[in-house]
Amino acid sequence: MMLCMSRWSPNARGRLERAAYDLFVERGYEETTVADIARRAGLTERTFFRHYADKREVFFGGAAVLQEELLRAVDAVSANVSTFEAVRISVEAIAHLMRDRRVLARERQRLVLAHADLQERELIKRATLTAALTDALKQRGVPEPAASLAADMGIAVFYIGFVRWLDDPAEREFVDIVREGFDHIKAVASGC
């Protein structure tokens, strides 16, 4: 049992992620190798590569989880709910996932902003998430271009809210900032 637990490394992803951020901050992103990260986490390189394709993916491992939760949330919204509300409910669901991660998210954001290749990958992940939400809305029967426009709007609220959440002077929860973002969209679109 102990062997099994050690072999399968419970919460290996979390340990690798934490070790990677610590090393990125201590030594710099370029100077940190996958071997360094695995060693710090008390795991092997092989374990690292079971969880992440490369060093850069440590920053984006959460994207797949977000996408899965987003699609699950859209699917759970009943059919008679408006497109706007379906998007709002689903984006709030993924904002909930970030609770208690503000400190790590701040470190991550500082590193992403400092490296053009990470910013590019971030834009790609955002476009992928938007495309997934568009498809989910089409599945609900939302026609184009409303599906694309509503998905783009929802993911914009998420990303713009994310940056505000990191530095929010009142330390409000991410989900509250997202809710406020949707209210702003409503206000702007109604001509305020």
Next chain:
Amino acid sequence: MMLCMSRWSPNARGRLERAAYDLFVERGYEETTVADIARRAGLTERTFFRHYADKREVFFGGAAVLQEELLRAVDAVSANVSTFEAVRISVEAIAHLMRDRRVLARERQRLVLAHADLQERELIKRATLTAALTDALKQRGVPEPAASLAADMGIAVFYIGFVRWLDDPAEREFVDIVREGFDHIKAVASGC
């Protein structure tokens, strides 16, 4: 006078762009060199590099023009116009610039979709355009996060409309598709 015209290559950008697209279609993007493009346009490599930093930039040379026109348009909208209308008017202004370019835009889109590095550069240009519009709205006195959200929405309408315009069965003008996009945003945000 003739010498001067020849030296400064009137419409060199347009000739280089047309030559580049022709060669990309004939030989493939990878197989075409800057020297090939310059030769086909009847110009020198030096002239090419006066207009474009590298081969890839031929696809994105228009981005600076779009951004300039977008900011000029925002600046021209009177102060009492709502944020939504200011964004709509400005995005329609840049949609106008694409008139008569549908065939070239289709070729461009096919090439961009076929190359991951071009798609990445496209996402970066989109993010840059969004940031420029956000700043212009802040200059108008629009507070955050409304400025970021409205800018993101406007640029989404532009890009989603662009793809629809390329394949529009009715061959409607880009600007009409953009106008319709803003109507869809209004409808979605009001809970339809």
